[in-house]
Amino acid sequence: MLLADDHAIVLEGLRALVDGEPDMMVAGATTDGREVLALVSTLEPDVVVLDLELSGIKGTEVLAAIRAESDSPRVLVLTAYNDGESIRSALDAGADGLALKTESPQQTLAAIRQVHAGQLVFPQAARRWLKESGRRSRGAGEPTPRELEVWALVADGLSNPEIGERLGLSENTVKFHVQHLFEKLGVKNRTEAALRYPRSGASSPRR
Numbered sequence: 001m002l003l004a005d006d007h008a009i010v011l012e013g014l015r016a017l018v019d020g021e022p023d024m025m026v027a028g029a030t031t032d033g034r035e036v037l038a039l040v041s042t043l044e045p046d047v048v049v050l051d052l053e054l055s056g057i058k059g060t061e062v063l064a065a066i067r068a069e070s071d072s073p074r075v076l077v078l079t080a081y082n083d084g085e086s087i088r089s090a091l092d093a094g095a096d097g098l099a100l101k102t103e104s105p106q107q108t109l110a111a112i113r114q115v116h117a118g119q120l121v122f123p124q125a126a127r128r129w130l131k132e133s134g135r136r137s138r139g140a141g142e143p144t145p146r147e148l149e150v151w152a153l154v155a156d157g158l159s160n161p162e163i164g165e166r167l168g169l170s171e172n173t174v175k176f177h178v179q180h181l182f183e184k185l186g187v188k189n190r191t192e193a194a195l196r197y198p199r200s201g202a203s204s205p206r207r
Helices: 008-019 033-043 059-068 084-093 105-116 124-138 145-155 160-167 171-185 190-196
Strands: 002-004 028-030 047-050 074-079 097-100
Touching: 002 008, 002 033, 008 028, 008 105, 028 033, 033 047, 033 059, 047 059, 047 105, 059 074, 059 084, 074 084, 074 105, 084 097, 084 171, 097 105, 145 160, 145 171, 145 190, 160 171, 171 190
Parallel strands: 002 028, 002 047, 047 074, 074 097
Antiparallel strands: none
16 A cells, blocks of 8 residues: 655554554555655555645646556545545546545545445545535536546447546546436436437547
8 A cells, every 4th residue: 555645744643554454554655746656656556545735746636647557556535625626626536535534543444445445435425515516516417527528438338447448537436427427317327328418519528
């Protein structure tokens, strides 16, 4: 596991927490966002626990760069910010999960294990915000720009893994977008979503 946080004291606390677990091991840690990619390449961690605020570069930029690499590790964003924009930016950048620093150590460990197991982890508060924000800022259930990209590829018949590869997102993040897209469209499956895609005047994302 690789840990990245801009506060050294938080980093050491995380290291102590993780190293105390028999099924986890910290392979590396850094406060410098610019070092994360090099450490991912060298250490090949299964999971990266990443803060959104890092010295030298934004955490979302680091996350996007990780996702651009082939065979990228799973990424859990661990942040003190529970505002909507931070949540949305983490999701759109391709996070496999998000945990809040205000949660208990046991909840943090559980989130790491769930992300490692391939589950998409987001606090209920984050899920509620994402749903309510879509209604507030875009009207009743209007898809976000990222959901529109996913919708176009669903309409083209691509599977979730194929969509993830095309957009540089993890499969679990794609599932999250597809789920919210279906809710907004009021459909139950991919066929219904494809049939409702506005082909006229619309184009799929660039390949």
